Amino acid sequence: MSAVATNSLPTWAEGLQNPPAHKSKQAGIPDPPGYPSSQSPSGSKKKDAKDSKTAPRKAPTPEEMDTLKLKKAWEVALGPIKSLPMTGIMMYMSGNSLQIFSIMMVFMAFKNPIMGILGTNQAFERFETESNRAKMLQVKLAYVAMQAVALALGIWKINGMGLLPTTRSDWLAWESQREAVEHAVSAL
Template structure:
């Protein structure tokens, strides 16, 4: 004997039946709103017939867009330098795990970025943009070096750089006097 189930109720009218969706209606072509850059209308639409053959971007425009995006990537470390400087200032100059980890990360991230400069900008590099990409790479390298300089400033503030004479006492030799002087009462005793 099957279990007694209540009768199945039809779904409420507000539920969308995804299996029986109406066909997509083409949207009306509005000439007041231009298509976004790089958009190509389907071949059967009125807009494509009005435009004629497909319009493709000029290679120089594409190269300019590549260089613009490369400059955005190259200048991104400049936006992080003030934030890192404030974080280094706020972490203090004492040797604590937080300030040590922050300082290590301040060195590690730029070193990793400097080791991958070629692969970072490889997607923007082609025969037309190769010569124009050098200043972008140099700016990226300079900003990474500036971040490393910020790390050196922090390490010096923590007292970990040997910048004073007392840091090198182990290698100092004992001073040899050039002459000796005897007290006056020793001269009388002799």
């Protein structure tokens, strides 16, 4: 019965059950780093000789680690400014009317920078060491400045929506009524 079953299998199914033999490696093409050859033991002897010649990677010095941490901190500090073009386009496209989408955009435009400014120390504590504390102050100030630019984008949006009291008519409730100097009476 099994002979009948194997004969009735399509060729692609037989190929799955019996994969083709491994093709031998062409001479002159080295193995990638970290992937030893699975060929004969003579190939592994050559590989062991190569591995013994390469020195292990030395640990970075504290100065190199501080430089690397400072570079990563600058990447974090400039991160908020990278998302501003897309946020600005989305705010522009959402329009200036009071709708749920534009209100959510304005909420997020204020929430994210404020939370970023409040969490400045937590964002950079993993990069800060005793030797790079002065340089990290510059990075933190740049981060706060980028968050302030993001906050200014939110202010631009609510001004466009007419929610900022920037005109005289917005303050009419606090103005007193003018006293008329003259009165005009219509004639018959």
